[in-house]
Amino acid sequence: MNWKFGDNINTDLITPGRYNITTDPRELAKACFIEYRPEFRRQVQPGDFVAAGHNFGCGSSRETAAVALKHSRLQAVIAKSFARIFFRNAINLGLLCIIGDTDSIEESDRLELNIPAQVLRNLTRDQTIPIEIPPMMLRLYREGGIINFLKKNGLSALADLEKF
Amino acid sequence: MPQTLAEKIFSNHCGRAVRAGDFILADLDLVMAHDTTCAWALEPFHQIAERVFDPKKIFIPFDHAFPSPSVAMSKLQNQIRKFADEQGIPVVYDGVCHQVMSERLINPGNLILGADSHSPTGGGLGALTIGVGSTDAAIAMATGKSWFRVPQTIRVTVSGDLPNGCYSKDVVLAVARVMGPGGANYRVIEYAGPTVEGFNVPARLTLTNMSAEMGAKAAVVAPDDQTRAYLEENDRLVDFEPLRSDPEASFERELCFDVSDLKPMIACPPDIDNDVPVEQVEREKIAVDQVFIGSCTNCRIEDLEVVHRMWKGKRVKEGLRAIVTPASRRVYLQALQRGYVEEFVNFGAVVSSPGCGPCLGRSGGVLYDDEVCVSTSNRNFEGRMGSPTAKIYLASPATAAASALTGIITDPRSHVV
Numbered sequence: 001m002n003w004k005f006g007d008n009i010n011t012d013l014i015t016p017g018r019y020n021i022t023t024d025p026r027e028l029a030k031a032c033f034i035e036y037r038p039e040f041r042r043q044v045q046p047g048d049f050v051a052a053g054h055n056f057g058c059g060s061s062r063e064t065a066a067v068a069l070k071h072s073r074l075q076a077v078i079a080k081s082f083a084r085i086f087f088r089n090a091i092n093l094g095l096l097c098i099i100g101d102t103d104s105i106e107e108s109d110r111l112e113l114n115i116p117a118q119v120l121r122n123l124t125r126d127q128t129i130p131i132e133i134p135p136m137m138l139r140l141y142r143e144g145g146i147i148n149f150l151k152k153n154g155l156s157a158l159a160d161l162e163k164f
Numbered sequence: 165m166p167q168t169l170a171e172k173i174f175s176n177h178c179g180r181a182v183r184a185g186d187f188i189l190a191d192l193d194l195v196m197a198h199d200t201t202c203a204w205a206l207e208p209f210h211q212i213a214e215r216v217f218d219p220k221k222i223f224i225p226f227d228h229a230f231p232s233p234s235v236a237m238s239k240l241q242n243q244i245r246k247f248a249d250e251q252g253i254p255v256v257y258d259g260v261c262h263q264v265m266s267e268r269l270i271n272p273g274n275l276i277l278g279a280d281s282h283s284p285t286g287g288g289l290g291a292l293t294i295g296v297g298s299t300d301a302a303i304a305m306a307t308g309k310s311w312f313r314v315p316q317t318i319r320v321t322v323s324g325d326l327p328n329g330c331y332s333k334d335v336v337l338a339v340a341r342v343m344g345p346g347g348a349n350y351r352v353i354e355y356a357g358p359t360v361e362g363f364n365v366p367a368r369l370t371l372t373n374m375s376a377e378m379g380a381k382a383a384v385v386a387p388d389d390q391t392r393a394y395l396e397e398n399d400r401l402v403d404f405e406p407l408r409s410d411p412e413a414s415f416e417r418e419l420c421f422d423v424s425d426l427k428p429m430i431a432c433p434p435d436i437d438n439d440v441p442v443e444q445v446e447r448e449k450i451a452v453d454q455v456f457i458g459s460c461t462n463c464r465i466e467d468l469e470v471v472h473r474m475w476k477g478k479r480v481k482e483g484l485r486a487i488v489t490p491a492s493r494r495v496y497l498q499a500l501q502r503g504y505v506e507e508f509v510n511f512g513a514v515v516s517s518p519g520c521g522p523c524l525g526r527s528g529g530v531l532y533d534d535e536v537c538v539s540t541s542n543r544n545f546e547g548r549m550g551s552p553t554a555k556i557y558l559a560s561p562a563t564a565a566a567s568a569l570t571g572i573i574t575d576p577r578s579h580v581v
Contacts, residue, residue: 067204
């Protein structure tokens with residue numbers, strides 16, 4: 001399913017400061033939207049999407065928000081726009097974040113993401129939603145995050161990021 | 165090529181002249197990670213490195229939950245302390261990271277990475293201080309470098325004399341009302357104009373701090389004689405080159421504010437751009453449960469001076485909890501020396517140890533359901549300071565102090581001495 005959210009979903013709503021006193025990703029996933037959308041952590045299924053409005057992930061720099069979403073095994077987060085630090089954290093972790101208009105998406109719609117073609121299809125409504133996946137996001141998603149990329153290619157590979 | 169102040173600082177840290185939009189790998193002057201974000205940086209760090217690039221260029225303060233309020237937090241702090249010991253980095257227990265860095269470490273023209281969203285604060289000293297997450301901090305601790313897309317700059321020009329009862333916090337809330345929570349996303353905000361030039365560095369730090377709430381990557385004020393005076397006051401004899409945006413530099417957007425007729429402002433929950441004059445909220449007679457004077461936004465000695473003048477010889481409204489958390493050990497000592505702490509305790513307030521205090525709802529004043537807090541901090545998100553149904557109103561220290569006197573949200577203008 002698609003978990004719909006509005007604008008300015010901040011990191012305190014994703015992983016509230018009182019619940020994220022751990023470095024265990026599974027524990028963090030259990031805290032995901034714990035107060036704002038309590039059923040999320042129990043009902044989220046591998047392959048689900050989060051579909052949000054503008055400025056998703058604003059607020060704190062705490063990487064727990066991106067970690068919790070990644071370990072909820074979402075297919076991707078789709079939003080009209082993302083806050084800067086959250087987006088950077090998502091790039092680094094390999095959490096796929098896609099920029100697109102989410103207005104027409106309903107929670108029960110069947111979505112099909114074609115990454116090579118950079119196309120999101122809403123099969124329920126027979127619509128194609130134009131999306132944007134910045135090249136660095138896509139590359140590091142495929143690498144499994146920046147740490148895996150640097151482990152494989154060495155720290156000097158930081159200089160290669162701009163070539164993506 | 166005419167450049168903005170931000171483009172100049174990035175150029176100086178990557179060895180070539182860059183402009184907005186360029187992708188760069190830059191050398192960092194300092195990397196900061198605190199008792200919360202450093203914990204998450206350890207695992208990625210150990211995956212890619214054994215030693216930090218330079219222990220003298222890494223700053224690890226414990227401020228978000230210090231002294232530790234729980235076993236879970238003590239566990240994280242223990243892990244960080246072990247890492248710091250191994251790497252030869254002192255752990256610093258002297259107050260909020262951004263305040264301590266401003267007092268001791270940030271120099272004009274620096275490029276600094278901080279694993280904390282309020283890192284733009286340090287731009288009040290004419291540096292670029294940029295917030296990131298823990299993985300970026302780990303890479304920076306290992307390499308001394310970070311990647312950036314050189315950002316566009318939004319220039320905010322402020323002119324006019326501030327009316328009585330208004331402070332830089334009221335100015336930045338007025339800016340936030342226009343900018344909104346994402347209005348400066350990926351951008352640098354450069355504050356300029358006669359009013360900003362007249363502000364001392366502590367007042368400027370409030371502007372740059374709150375810029376994080378508008379999404380800014382960094383915020384900056386061109387360094388000048390005020391900066392020099394601040395460095396001297398903090399026993400730092402640092403000389404710096406003049407550094408400002410070129411007259412022909414290209415700004416993405418320019419906003420002008422005349423603050424001559426500004427009224428004390430308050431950000432109503434749950435968004436930072438939900439700003440109205442305090443007088444309007446006062447009419448609703450909203451009962452206040454807690455007043456928090458603290459955080460990296462507003463708990464410097466200049467802020468406490470305002471509060472002290474308003475509270476001297478008076479008593480807190482019965483039943484209201486007033487919490488004062490000096491931003492740093494230095495501010496705490498100044499408040500002690502000036503006799504403020506004794507006055508605050510006589511007033512009926514709790515004066516807690518320097519740090520983030522109850523701002524992030526972890527300890528030292530966590531709110532219960534439906535409680536109302538007037539706070540001098542920077543975030544009024546749902547659940548930020550405790551229960552998701554608690555209401556956080558953000559305002560200047562004067563508005564917070566006035567509300568502690570009356571027990572309702574109060575315009576400070578008739579109380580400011």
